[in-house]
Amino acid sequence: xxxxxYCVFILLIAFCVPKASYAEEAEEHNDFNTVEYIFEHVNxxxxxxxxxxxxxxxxIPLPVILYSPNSxxxxxxxxxxxxxxxxxxxxxxxxxxxxxxxxxKLSEGSxxxxxxxxxxxxxxxxxxxxxxxxIVLVKASSRAxxxxxxxxxxxxxxxxxxxxxxxEDIAIPFIGAxxxxxxxxxxxxxFFILVSNLIGLxxxxxxxxxxxxxxxxxxxxxxxxxxxxxxxxxYWSHIFNPPxxxxxxxLPIPLIPFVEFMGIFTKPIILxxxxxxxxxxGHMIVxxxxxxxxxxxxxxxxxxxxxxxxISVLFSVFIITVxxxxxxxxxxxxxxxxxxxxxxxxxxxxx
Amino acid sequence: MFxxxxxxxxxxxxxxxxxxxxxxGKFAWKPLLKALAEREQNIERALTGAAEANEKIKSLxxxxxxxxxxxxxxxxxxxxxxxxxxxxxxxxxxxxAQEEADKIIENTRKQLAFERAKALEDxxxxxxxxxxxxxxxxxxxxxxxxxxxxxxxxxxxxDIELN
Numbered sequence: 001x002x003x004x005x006y007c008v009f010i011l012l013i014a015f016c017v018p019k020a021s022y023a024e025e026a027e028e029h030n031d032f033n034t035v036e037y038i039f040e041h042v043n044x045x046x047x048x049x050x051x052x053x054x055x056x057x058x059x060i061p062l063p064v065i066l067y068s069p070n071s072x073x074x075x076x077x078x079x080x081x082x083x084x085x086x087x088x089x090x091x092x093x094x095x096x097x098x099x100x101x102x103x104x105k106l107s108e109g110s111x112x113x114x115x116x117x118x119x120x121x122x123x124x125x126x127x128x129x130x131x132x133x134x135i136v137l138v139k140a141s142s143r144a145x146x147x148x149x150x151x152x153x154x155x156x157x158x159x160x161x162x163x164x165x166x167x168e169d170i171a172i173p174f175i176g177a178x179x180x181x182x183x184x185x186x187x188x189x190x191f192f193i194l195v196s197n198l199i200g201l202x203x204x205x206x207x208x209x210x211x212x213x214x215x216x217x218x219x220x221x222x223x224x225x226x227x228x229x230x231x232x233x234x235y236w237s238h239i240f241n242p243p244x245x246x247x248x249x250x251l252p253i254p255l256i257p258f259v260e261f262m263g264i265f266t267k268p269i270i271l272x273x274x275x276x277x278x279x280x281x282g283h284m285i286v287x288x289x290x291x292x293x294x295x296x297x298x299x300x301x302x303x304x305x306x307x308x309x310x311i312s313v314l315f316s317v318f319i320i321t322v323x324x325x326x327x328x329x330x331x332x333x334x335x336x337x338x339x340x341x342x343x344x345x346x347x348x349x350x351x
Numbered sequence: 352m353f354x355x356x357x358x359x360x361x362x363x364x365x366x367x368x369x370x371x372x373x374x375x376g377k378f379a380w381k382p383l384l385k386a387l388a389e390r391e392q393n394i395e396r397a398l399t400g401a402a403e404a405n406e407k408i409k410s411l412x413x414x415x416x417x418x419x420x421x422x423x424x425x426x427x428x429x430x431x432x433x434x435x436x437x438x439x440x441x442x443x444x445x446x447x448a449q450e451e452a453d454k455i456i457e458n459t460r461k462q463l464a465f466e467r468a469k470a471l472e473d474x475x476x477x478x479x480x481x482x483x484x485x486x487x488x489x490x491x492x493x494x495x496x497x498x499x500x501x502x503x504x505x506x507x508x509x510d511i512e513l514n
Contacts (some may be wrong), residue, residue, distance in 0.1 A: 115358070117359045117362060118359060120359070122360055123364075126367050130367050130370070134374055134379075138378045140379065141379045141382045144382045148386035148389040149386075149393055156383075160386075163380070184381075188371055188380075191375075192371060213356045214356035214357045214360035217356045217361060219368070
């Protein structure tokens with residue numbers, strides 16, 4: 001258990017180190033732009049940025065993949081993107097309507113936006129999460145694969161209760177007998193969201209996976225597609241001809257059917273927004289708390305900034321602790337609601 | 352803007368998530384869920400088996416108790432019968448022995464009486480013979496003194512009669 005304590009210690013240091021490095025950053029730029037700073041740390045980017053001084057920038061460059069209708073496919077390291085090389089045709093727009101997008105300068109001087117299929121910070125984070133999940137879960141199930149009746153041990157003991165929880169307390173009560181075919185989807189969803197949420201909390205990396213609306217959009221879209229595809233006759237008839245509703249609500253103007261039909265789309269949109277907003281706001285609060293240090297030191301002086309940092313760090317630790325809880329809750333809620341929608345789409349019970 | 356989903360990220364997420372569902376579904380969830388279901392069935396089977404065994408044990412115990420009770424009853428009855436039998440045997444034997452003894456005594460008494468009577472008769476005969484002999488001798492020896500002899504004879508005979 002000694003290593004456990006070391007892990008906690010290292011984690012605590014991890015929470016503290018970037019704050020110190022940001023302080024150095026603030027000294028460089030006296031005209032501190034708070035909003036830009038906050039969004040820089042919450043939004044996606046083409047590199048995993050740690051810290052920078054006037055001479056050194058510590059960041060992991062990520063591969064950039066572009067398709068330009070003008071010059072075809074491009075594949076290069078994001079180091080080139082940030083190098084401010086005038087001869088290089090690609091750069092990131094600092095302002096304007098295409099802000100933060102990759103722009104291609106054409107030879108005649110005009111600019112176009114190529115199709116960006118880069119491995120961004122979020123995508124890299126997802127790949128790490130996926131690899132982690134595959135390695136850990138396949139290892140956890142290796143014993144079960146060899147001998148299903150063996151007493152669970154090690155990783156299997158960690159994973160199995162969660163799997164059983166999702167099966168017994170989410171899939172079976174909400175979906176019923178048909179839960180078997182949706183269970184892999186729900187389990188993958190839960191573990192993917194949970195691990196993504198938790199990876200996002202490792203501050204020095206600052207990978208905001210589930211706080212990216214594209215990711216939650218895809219997850220909610222899968223729920224939407226699976227719900228719609230597996231929806232039975234009863235599900236659709238409840239939407240277009242809801243029972244126990246007076247006829248004048250349906251007949252000349254199909255008011256209730258319209259509301260029900262909108263419900264098909266609002267449900268997954270709510271799923272998407274809830275997860276996104278929770279994780280995004282968690283990251284944002286921490287970014288704001290850290291930005292407060294630089295704001296204070298640029299508005300007043302360094303001593304005030306250092307004083308603020310004490311309070312900010314304490315609050316950040318508190319917020320991150322809450323975010324750990326939120327990570328579990330959001331993963332659970334997303335899975336439960338998906339299961340509920342699937343259950344509603346496949347149920348045969350009259351109600 | 353952070354509220355507009357980025358198309359590249361959508362494509363990557365879709366690819367990664369679909370791959371993840373496929374790989375985990377095949378290599379992680381399938382064996383884990385199978386193991387869970389199998390273990391569940393196994394536990395259920397074991398539990399019902401235990402309950403059945405318990406029931407069996409209970410019924411066996413009841414049976415055993417009944418057997419013990421029956422045996423005890425039988426033993427008591429046997430003991431009682433034995434005591435009864437012993438008593439009857441003893442009393443029978445006693446009665447028989449008494450009868451036998453009585454018979455023997457009776458027989459002995461009869462024989463004794465018979466022997467006595469016989470002995471008396473023998474004695475009487477002998478006395479008579481002896482007295483005849485004596486009388487003969489006296490007669491032959493003392494024919495001279497007739498009167499005295501007669502007296503003597505008379506006395507002798509009287510004696511015998513007295514006896």
